[in-house]
Amino acid sequence: MILYSYWRSTTSLRVRAALNLKGIAYETRPVNLLDGAQKAPDYAALNPVEGVPTLILDDGTVLTQSMAILDWLEETYPEPALLPADPVHRAMVRAAAQVIALEIHPVNNLKVGAALKARGFDQQAVVDWMCHWMDKGFAAYQRLILSEGRFSFGDTPTQADLCLVGQMVNARRWGLDLAPFARLVEIDEAARALPQIAAALPENQPDAQ
Amino acid sequence: MILYSYWRSTTSLRVRAALNLKGIAYETRPVNLLDGAQKAPDYAALNPVEGVPTLILDDGTVLTQSMAILDWLEETYPEPALLPADPVHRAMVRAAAQVIALEIHPVNNLKVGAALKARGFDQQAVVDWMCHWMDKGFAAYQRLILSEGRFSFGDTPTQADLCLVGQMVNARRWGLDLAPFARLVEIDEAARALPQIAAALPENQPDAQ
Numbered sequence: 261m262i263l264y265s266y267w268r269s270t271t272s273l274r275v276r277a278a279l280n281l282k283g284i285a286y287e288t289r290p291v292n293l294l295d296g297a298q299k300a301p302d303y304a305a306l307n308p309v310e311g312v313p314t315l316i317l318d319d320g321t322v323l324t325q326s327m328a329i330l331d332w333l334e335e336t337y338p339e340p341a342l343l344p345a346d347p348v349h350r351a352m353v354r355a356a357a358q359v360i361a362l363e364i365h366p367v368n369n370l371k372v373g374a375a376l377k378a379r380g381f382d383q384q385a386v387v388d389w390m391c392h393w394m395d396k397g398f399a400a401y402q403r404l405i406l407s408e409g410r411f412s413f414g415d416t417p418t419q420a421d422l423c424l425v426g427q428m429v430n431a432r433r434w435g436l437d438l439a440p441f442a443r444l445v446e447i448d449e450a451a452r453a454l455p456q457i458a459a460a461l462p463e464n465q466p467d468a469q
Numbered sequence: 470m471i472l473y474s475y476w477r478s479t480t481s482l483r484v485r486a487a488l489n490l491k492g493i494a495y496e497t498r499p500v501n502l503l504d505g506a507q508k509a510p511d512y513a514a515l516n517p518v519e520g521v522p523t524l525i526l527d528d529g530t531v532l533t534q535s536m537a538i539l540d541w542l543e544e545t546y547p548e549p550a551l552l553p554a555d556p557v558h559r560a561m562v563r564a565a566a567q568v569i570a571l572e573i574h575p576v577n578n579l580k581v582g583a584a585l586k587a588r589g590f591d592q593q594a595v596v597d598w599m600c601h602w603m604d605k606g607f608a609a610y611q612r613l614i615l616s617e618g619r620f621s622f623g624d625t626p627t628q629a630d631l632c633l634v635g636q637m638v639n640a641r642r643w644g645l646d647l648a649p650f651a652r653l654v655e656i657d658e659a660a661r662a663l664p665q666i667a668a669a670l671p672e673n674q675p676d677a678q
C-alpha cells in the first residue's frame with residue numbers, strides 16, 4: 261500500500277498508527293501541505309478534497325478520508341481490533357473519536373486557519389481560535405471515555421485513542437493549557453509508549469522538518 | 470427510542486431519516502438550539518458536546534454523534550442497508566459522507582457561526598464563510614460519487630445521501646449557487662421523494678417554526 265501523508269497532519273497520523281498497529285506494510289509518499297502539493301492536479305485527481313491522507317491499495321483502489329480508511333482497515337484487517345465487538349461499545353468509541361474528528365479537527369486545520377487569516381485574523385487570533393475548540397472538545401471527550409484503564413476505553417487502544425494522540429500533538433504545539441485534562445495526558449503517554457504509535461508521530465516521518 | 474433533535478439541525482436530519490428508512494419508531498424531543506437548551510445541565514449530562522442529536526435506547530443507553538449513531542443503526546438494524554456490503558464500497562460511501570460530515574458541516578454549524586460573530590464577522594461574512602465551504606465540499610462530493618443512478622451510489626440511498634439532503638437544506642437556506650451541482654440537485658430530489666426522508670425534513674418536525 262501507498263500512503264500519501266504529511267508529517268504534521270493529525271488525520272495522517274491516525275491512519276499511520278492504525279496501519280502500524282495492524283502490522284500492515286506501506287510506503288509513505290509525503291505531500292507538503294505548506295507548499296500546496298495537495299492542489300497539484302495529479303494529487304487532486306486522487307483526493308478531490310485536496311487533503312491527506314490518501315491510501316492506495318495494491319490493486320490501485322484509492323481510499324480517502326481518515327475515518328473511512330480506519331473503518332476499512334478494521335473491516336479488512338480485524339486484528340488487533342481498534343473497535344470493540346459490541347455495537348453499543350463501538351458507538352461509544354466512535355462518538356469519542358468523532359468529538360475530535362468532527363468537533364475539533366475540522367475547525368482547526370490548516371485550510372481553516374488560512375481562511376481565517378484571509379479574513380483578517382492575525383496568528384494569535386488563529387491560535388486562540390484553535391485552543392477554544394480544543395478546550396471545549398477535550399472537556400467533552402474526557403466525559404465520554406472511561407475514567408480508568410490505560411487507554412480511553414480499556415487496556416487496548418481504539419480509534420478514539422488514535423484521534424486523541426494526534427490532537428494532543430496540536431494541543432502542545434499551540435500551547436493549550438492541559439491542566440484540566442490529566443486523564444488525557446495519561447492516555448496520550450500510554451499510547452505514545454507503544455512503538456507502533458511512536459512510529460506514527462510527526463517527528464518520526466520521512467518528511468519531518 | 471427517544472431522539473433529542475432540533476428541526477433545523479442537519480445532523481439530526483441524518484438520524485431521523487435513517488430511523489425512518491429502517492422503520493424504527495421513536496419519540497422526538499426537541500432541543501431548541503437558539504434558546505441554548507443544549508446547554509441545560511440535564512441535557513449536557515447526556516450530550517457533553519452540548520449538541521444534537523442524542524439517541525436514548527429503550528434500556529436507557531445514551532448514544533451521541535450522528536455518524537456514530539448511523540453506524541450503530543446499521544450494525545443493529547441492517548435492513549434496509551444504508552452502506553454497501555463490500556468493504557471498499559463502504560469506504561467510498563463513508564468518504565463521501567465524511568466530505569459533508571467532516572469538511573463542510575463542522576465549519577458551518579451554529580456554534581461556529583456564533584464564534585465568528587463574536588470575533589467581528591457580520592451576518593453576510595458568516596454566510597460567505599458557509600458558502601465557501603459548501604462550494605468546495607460539494608465540488609469534491611460530486612467527484613467522489615457515481616455519475617449515474619438515482620442516488621449517490623446507485624439506486625438505493627446510503628449514509629452519504631442522508632448527509633447530502635441535510636446539507637442541501639442549508640445550501641438553499643444560505644443562497645449557495647447550485648448551478649455547478651446539477652447531479653446533487655437531482656439526487657436530493659430523488660431522496661426527498663422518499664416519504665421516510667421527507668418525514669425527516671426540517672419543515673416536518675414538531676418543533677418547526
